[in-house]
Amino acid sequence: MASKRKYSPLWNHFDEVVPSKKAKCGYCSRILSVSSSSIGSLSRHMKAVHPTIQINSSRQTATVATTARVSDSDMDNVQVPSCSTQADTATTELLVTHRQETGQQVPTMADYVQTKKCLPRIRIQQLDEQLVRMIAKGYHALRMVDEVEFRKFVEMLNPGYTLPTRKTLSQSILPRVYNKVLEKVKEQIKKAAAICITTDAWTSSVQDGYVAITAHFIDIESHKLCTVMIGCVEFNERHTSLNLKNFLEAKFSEWNINQYVNVIVSDNAANILSAVRLGGWRSLSCYAHTINLVVQSSMDAISDTMRRVKDIIEYFHRSAPAKKKFAEIQEQMHIAPLKLKQDVVTRWNSTYDSLQRVLKVKEALIATLAIMRPDISLSQEDWQTIEKATELLKPFTRSLLRSVVKRMFPHQNILCFPKL
Structure with a gap:
């Protein structure tokens, strides 16, 4: 291969891999096979993958021709000597004559301006x-x-x-x-004295199972709380406590952090809580998830009113004419157009957000329903229930905002520090 390397400009763009008779592309790092008698694979690779790079045997850096055009303002900045010697003129004429006689193309000014050097x-x-x-x-x-x-x-x-x-x-x-x-x-996580793990398992809309694991620790040098996702993978085994425990153990061993795991924070699902106990780790239920369970449980007392509110929201989401009329009435009342929000059980604060929005557009909502669907209008008692429920839910919302939106989880700070 030495003779080929000596004479072929292609080797300006490849590194020889010894002794496997292979070559590594200097631009995309692809490994190509070559033989002692042929390096055609290198040429084909350059033409297919790096077509703009020109092969130049005289130097390591290749050149690439571009389609950039020179504007009039750029040409104005080109410095041209005010005079030239007879020797310069004679030399130029001689070079042009030689190129014409040998059939070589005579370069123009644009050729020199448009040629760009390839990057290192x-x-x-x-x-x-x-x-x-x-x-x-x-x-x-x-x-x-x-x-x-x-x-x-x-x-x-x-x-x-x-x-x-x-x-x-x-x-x-x-x-x-x-x-x-x-x-x-x-390297960063290896220096941690203690690690708090948060994990969650879920099933996607197309019924694919996933598990995510995030590690939280105090950086020993900066003393700042660090968060690193160490795994988010497809998990199509049954979400049993034993399978989840084995998955956690394998992931901790992969990162070599088994001995540093101080606590595992999860939702209140029985399978993940049991998996943590089986693995011998400390378990802590997610603060925000627990608060959400309390809120959802309290909604049972006003389930009839909540059902009627959901029916109204679903009606406006399904009916384009109702949605249009609702927007028109808000505009007539000089209210900024707002849409109703759906209450989703698993989405924190969604109950509060939904009821608060209903109260905010109360007058426009009453007027629209009176025209479009008077049979599903809310009673005065329903409106009083919504107002009281919103007032009671507000402190829970503030608590969740402090812990979730600002990402200030007290359990992470408290449980990581004791081992520092």
Whole structure:
């Protein structure tokens, strides 16, 4: 392979993997097989994956031609010598004549202006990794790198950078970035003196089971509360206490934190509480979930009124004419148009939010129902019940906002510190 490497400019863009007779692409890190007599795979790879990079045997840095146009203002900034010597003119004429005689294309001014240097490998790697971070943190689909207009946009921003394909992104760059972040987080969590775990299991709308595990600990250097998700995986086994216990043990062993787990916080489901006890860990029920259970239990006393409120909300959600009339009446009353909110049992504060919204649009709601559906209108007694219920639920809402929205969980701080 040495002779090929000596004479082929393709090796400017690949690193030889010894002794396996393979080559690693300097741009996307893909491993390709080569033989001692042929390096055609390298050429095909460059044409298919990095078509804008030109092969140049005279230097390591390749060049890439772009379609950028030179504006009149740019041309005005080009510095041209005010005079030239006869020797310069003669030399230029000689070069042009030689190129014409040999059939070589005579370069124009635009050729020199439009030619851009390819970015160094380290810079391409940095851009690739930042692309992955943008996709991950923005919850974008990997297919965005295949979108024509997005590729044009990136090329206009930096003609020297070629977007990786979706396959390269998923099989090479994404795993590389993930492993970097994984090692960094493992180093950070390894220094923790005590760890609090929060976990939850659920089933998606398409009946796929999932389990998430999050670790909370005090960083020993900055003394700040850190939160790291150490697992969010598909879990299609039965959600029995034994299966959940085995899953937790396996995940803790993977992160080598079994001995540092101080407490596990979960909802009040019997299977997860039993799983924590089986594993010998300390268990603590989620504060917000417990508060929500108290609220939902208290609603039984006013179930008739709540049922009538839900019927009204569902009616407006299903009926487009009713929804339109409701918005028109709010506008006539000089009220900012508001929609009714549905009460969802598993969503914290949704009962309070739903009743509060009904009270806020009370006059418009009464007027609309009188026209569209007088048979489901609320009685005066119902309105009094809603007002009292909203007043009673308000302290619970404030308590949940302090613990959930601000993310200040007292049990994490208290239970992590004793072992520091």
